[in-house]
Each structure stands twice: as C-alpha cells, then as structure tokens.
Amino acid sequence: MGNFSFVNAEELKSDPLLHRFTLVCDRESYSPPFFRRMKAQRVACLTYHKYPGENWPEEEFLPYAVTLSSGEQTQLNLAERGHCLSNGLWVREIRKLSQKGHQTSIIGTDYRSEMIPLAVAMFARWSQENFFKYCREHFGLDKLVDYCIEPVSESVKVVNPEYRRLDSQIRSSQGKLNRLLARFATLMRDAPIEPDKVEPFLQKKTICQEEIEAFQVQIKTLKEKRKQTPHYLKVKDLPEEEQFQQLSTKSKHFIDTIKMIAYRAETAMANLLRETLSRPDEVRSLLRAIYSSEADLIPDHEQGTLTVKLHHLANRSYDVAIQKLCDELNSTETKFPRTNLRMIFKLGSK
Numbered sequence: 466m467g468n469f470s471f472v473n474a475e476e477l478k479s480d481p482l483l484h485r486f487t488l489v490c491d492r493e494s495y496s497p498p499f500f501r502r503m504k505a506q507r508v509a510c511l512t513y514h515k516y517p518g519e520n521w522p523e524e525e526f527l528p529y530a531v532t533l534s535s536g537e538q539t540q541l542n543l544a545e546r547g548h549c550l551s552n553g554l555w556v557r558e559i560r561k562l563s564q565k566g567h568q569t570s571i572i573g574t575d576y577r578s579e580m581i582p583l584a585v586a587m588f589a590r591w592s593q594e595n596f597f598k599y600c601r602e603h604f605g606l607d608k609l610v611d612y613c614i615e616p617v618s619e620s621v622k623v624v625n626p627e628y629r630r631l632d633s634q635i636r637s638s639q640g641k642l643n644r645l646l647a648r649f650a651t652l653m654r655d656a657p658i659e660p661d662k663v664e665p666f667l668q669k670k671t672i673c674q675e676e677i678e679a680f681q682v683q684i685k686t687l688k689e690k691r692k693q694t695p696h697y698l699k700v701k702d703l704p705e706e707e708q709f710q711q712l713s714t715k716s717k718h719f720i721d722t723i724k725m726i727a728y729r730a731e732t733a734m735a736n737l738l739r740e741t742l743s744r745p746d747e748v749r750s751l752l753r754a755i756y757s758s759e760a761d762l763i764p765d766h767e768q769g770t771l772t773v774k775l776h777h778l779a780n781r782s783y784d785v786a787i788q789k790l791c792d793e794l795n796s797t798e799t800k801f802p803r804t805n806l807r808m809i810f811k812l813g814s815k
Contacts, residue, residue: 477507482576484509489586497550500574504554509575511587514548514558517570521546526562531585541588545580548572559584600724603753613713619701626707631691635684642680649673737793741786751783755790764806771806777813787812 477483487509488494495515503510525544532538541561548558556572559580563569571587652673657666700708735748742748761774775787791810799808 480577483507484575484577487511487573487575487578487586497552497554500550500556501552501554504574509573511571511573511575511583513587514570514572517560517568520568521560523562523566526560529581531581533585533589541581541584543580543584557583559587561588599749600728604724604727614710615713617700617709617711619699621700622697623700623703625695625698626703628691628694628696631687631694635687635691638680638684638687642677642684645673645677645680649677734790738786738790741789742783751778751786754778754783755787766806769805769807770809771801771804772809772811774811774813784812 472483472485477485484504485507488503488511490510490512492513492515494510494512500510521544526542527544528540529543530538531541542563543559543561545557545559548556550556550572554574556574557576557580558570558572560571561569561584569588571584573583573587575583649670652666652670657663703709731749731752734752738748738751739745742751755775755778758776758778760776761772763772763774764770765772775791777784778787791812794808794810800806801808
C-alpha cells in the first residue's frame, strides 16, 4: 500500500528528509538494508518492527482521537521514540498500547508526517487483504483476463533449479537430523541401570549414533555442493528441461486497474452511507443489493438527462440510505459515457 502524495524535485532538494511517497508493508518487508536503499531513492518505508525489544513504560502513551480509513472514529494510545537499526539507520518508532497492555511497534523512515496518520496507515494495512478477498468474492472481472503465455526475457535472473533442489534436500536432512538428536538425548536421559537392559540400550544408542553420523556427512556433502552451485541463473542459461514461459500480463494489468477503481468507488459510497445505517457493517451488502437489483432507465434528449429509477428493496429501512446516495450522486452531475445526458438517480416510481 502506498501513499502517492508526490512532491516535486525542488522540494526534495531543499529538504533532505522529505520523501516522494511512503510504502506501507507487512512485517515480512522488515530489512534495514532495504530501508536504507529506499531512503536513498527518497522513498519512505513503514512496517512492523520485527525486533521491538522490551515494553515502554505505559505513562509514555497518550490517547489520540483518530479516524480510520473506513471513516470510523476511535481512540488509540500512542507513543513515539527514535530508534537506531542494526545498520546505523535512524528511524521513527511508534507504538500502540492495547487495552490488555500489549504494545504493537511500527517503524518508518517518514520523518515529516505527523504520528497519527502514520499509525492509521499502518494499522489499516489489513484493507489490502480485504480488497483482494472482496474482489474475488464479488467482482467477476477475472472472467475478462486471458490466459495466454508469453516468453520471459532472457536477461531475467531466476533461482537456479539445482540450487533449489540442493537447498530442499539440506532442509529435509537437517530436520531428520534434529529429530534423531532429540531421540538420542532422550535415550541418554532415560539410560537404564539394570544389567539386563544395558545391552539393548547400547544397541539402540549405537544405531542412533550411526544414523546421526550418516546424516551429518550427508548434510556436509550437500552444503559443499550447494556452495559450488550458482544461486541464480539467467533464463537463457537454464537447462532446456527447466525453460518456462510466463502468463501474459497485458489484460491482467488493465483488469487490476479496473478492480482498484471499482473498489475505491464502492468504498467511497460505503463511507458515505455508514452514518445513515444503524448497523454500519451492512453497508457493503446494501450496495451489492443495489447493484444487483433492477432499475428503470429513462433518457430525455430534450432535457439532456438520463433518469435511473431504483426500485425499493425488500427492507424498507434502507430507503433513507439509498435516497442519501442518490442525492450525493446527483450532486456530481455526472454524464453518461459518450453522451451529453446528465444522470439523475431516483428512488421509487415517483
């Protein structure tokens, strides 16, 4: 998720701490070297702190009234400090204190924005998952995507298949070795002292030791082989049986753009209607009901209008919300594409 409030070259030149935009990422993106590289490109990063350390004193936290991306008003207990990462890069660390005393830490290289917008942006990152989940469930646009394939550029570097196989074998063998070591430790802990049980114990111990030594030799050999194997290869250097092609991205990029526009438009309408419903969580289901219901289209070329008459839904309590939506849409004076007809939205048959 990105904040695309771009600044011009003069502003960047005059303020060394200013950034072009901010990348808001999950914890997997935590990487001090990556943060430094992005900072050099004048791109700020915001993510969860992977190694937050000890809790801060609770008296450092103050309550702040915030507005979430959904439009909901809430209160967050926040505190901020400066923090030096392992590579010497100084970042801002913002923590949120939950009602149960848990502290969530986020760090960022956005040195100019206020603390509250940064906290809201990070804690609203889940909206990305909601976006993809919602699009899969309710937007049928994937039917428009083609499934053609196209060649991959020969200069693109990919993981060497042989390196991947060796790495997989090492991981598998290491897991088996760890289990054997655990079993050997259990044997030694439970070593019998009765004479009649010593001989069977020694046999089990010998077998376990032999298996451990065999896996240790195998892992050492595989690691040496992996060390001599290039980690990455260019596509043109892959063995013939490992050559591959990629799915065409021509229509996918276009369809993804439509999805984003449609979701943002629906989110704007949802935020508009949330205050008019007793149960705000029903907003999107109401909008879907409006989309799927029938409507009357009445063009009037003399007046230059296209009237869209929405039918009443089964639940009459939605009428106030639908009328508010109609009023807001009418205020935009939107014209139907490729015509000069101004769209007018009405509810009911009047």
